[in-house]
Amino acid sequence: MDSMTRPGRLARLVVTVLAAGLLVAGTVAGSDDDFPFGPFKMYAYADSPDDPVSEALVLAATDTGRRIILTENDTGVRRAEVEGQVGRFTADPTELRIIAHAYRRRHPDVRLATVSVIIRRHELSDGRPTGSFRDEVVAQWQVPR
Amino acid sequence: MRRVTEWLMPPVPLGRVAALRTCVYLFVIADITIFTGWVRNRTAVPPELYEPLRIGRILPLPAPTAAVVTTVFWVLLVSALVAATGRAPRLLGWTVAALYLEWLVIVFSYGKVDHDRFALLVALLTLPTVGRARHGDSTRSVRGGWSLRVTQLAVVATYFLAAWAKLRYGGIEWLTGATLTRAVVRRGAEWTELLTDVPGLLIAAQFGIVAFELASPLVFVLRKRARYVAISGFYLFHLVTFAAISISFLPHQVAMLSFLPIERVRPVRWLRRRVAGGRARSGQRDAAPEPDSAPSPLGS
DSSP states (O other): OOOOOHHHHHHHHHHHHHHHHHHHHHHHHOOGGGTTSSOOOTTOSOOOTTSOEEEEEEEEEETTSOEEEEOHHHHSOOHHHHHHTHHHHHHOGGGGHHHHHHHHHHOTTOOEEEEEEEEEEEEEETTEEEEEEEEEEEEEEEOOO | OHHHHHHHSOOEEHHHHHHHHHHHHHHHHHIIIIITTHHHHHTTSOGGGOOOOHHHHHTTOOOOOHHHHHHHHHHHHHHHHHHTTTSSHHHHHHHHHHHHHHHHHHHGGGSOOOSSOHHHHHHHHHGGGGOOOOTTOOOEEHHHHHHHHHHHHHHHHHHHHHHHHHHHHTOGGGGGSSHHHHHHHHHOOGGGHHHHHSTTHHHHHHHHHHHHHHHGGGGGTSOHHHHHHHHHHHHHHHHHHHHHHOOOOHHHHHHGGGGSOGGGOOHHHHHHHHHHHHHHHTTOOOOOOOGGGSOOSSOO
């Protein structure tokens, strides 16, 4: 068996207690910004069983009028990231040009006319989806010609 | 005090440390090439979406330009590959830990932070302190014991504090809310429609999840056999979650190997024996020494 010096034991004990303290503090009062000690809040929000389930989507219209949903594969931007930064797009819709450019790099042959962020709300009844949904446009940007 | 340190630093076989190292470093490679490989394309696209986390603002980390990400990627890839063999455990171990942390800061600075890597990070940050460990070595080590123990603690903390976070953000209504329904609607597999069809099923599952998370620390008071059963239960939970809403929690699952006697699984030795056995049968003598316990040339 290997041996451990007294300072070695003490240092490990202190590091353990310190890290545990930071983690508990992060859970009680921290946010995602405090990574890696932030709260483990994936799926921690309670959703009402009768409120619709909403998701943010990036919707685009091509110059031929076709409407397409821009997925992560199309733009490299993940849905959760769009949702994390919705406020930024509503505050300044011209920021959507970032996503339009990202799309353009991957699909140089498709010309987009508009790019929008929509909130799609799936209807729930008693905690179960009814199958219908409503879309609301929260930010829209006209792609310059 | 003495009992606390003894519990925190129990003697464990060095072979287990070696096995966990191999798994953890191989996962790092899989993570940066497959699961979070998108970051490499990201830099070419919208750097404006990068908003560094606090740790990225405190530490003098460079902005993730294409050059930075490419450098981190390749150095991390090569270091992790060599580290997985057990060579230069301190030098390479610290290199991988630091660069992987930097990688995660980049990955999580685009508006979404995942919570499945805490225990893996703890393993990465403590494994270098153990020093050299060979596969199959049954020598006991208390340094190894500390690394494995704090990784286990991190695994359980992830569960227990996740329950706490549900109480903080969702309140007690979380239990009877529509969180799982929402997850299933947004990212459920085809078959999960069956789940929303049964009234009350997902609510029951929510009670089950919180009960499991709150009870998870009990794994430390269970005896060997019962503990392994409990850990199998943890793995089963992630399997079901993955089948339903394709959330794998894979990095967490890799760290959870710290609970198991993984030193007994020796695929490399098994494979070499098969090959050697085949040769012996065909009339050739194989005088190769015990293969994967060969001393590492670089040491530590």
